[in-house]
Amino acid sequence: MEGKRDFDHLTQEDKVMISDSWGKVYANADDIGVPILIRLFATDPSSKQYFSKFKDIEDLKELEKNPHLKNHARKVLKAINTMVENINNAEKVTSVFNTLGNSHALRHKVEPRYFKVLSDVIVTVLGETFTEVMTSAVAQAWRNFFTAMCANFNDVYQEVGWNGN
Structure with a gap:
């Protein structure tokens, strides 16, 4: 995993x-965090297949209370937080993308298209x-951020030889 990952294409604004x-x-x-994951599962129910600890819970209200879902929601937001805090630090961002991309591709075998689905949901x-915060300009900045995020994950997947198995 030699590639540099960054958010350099984003404007300073x-x-x-x-x-x-x-x-x-x-x-x-x-x-x-939990509402984001619940919306993900409502938007694309197939995304739930990757979560062995709660993939069989059909009732979304019941799922909202699941401690494993809450834990994963915290992890997602913490990863985004690390990327945002280090938005100008390509070395740190590269490390985060390599770690997450590796685990999602090789261990969890998550199809990379789900990063785009999750981004849109977020x-x-x-x-x-x-x-009051998400003006159209801010929403576009976030779409730009997530476009870069998805591209970085796709690069990691390619580097690890992702073939979907």
């Missing part, structure tokens, strides 16, 4: 809007939940 808005979002991480849920 994008980076500022992402950092500023994320502070408000991450302050509410425990309240926003922008939607943030827009609905943080209406």
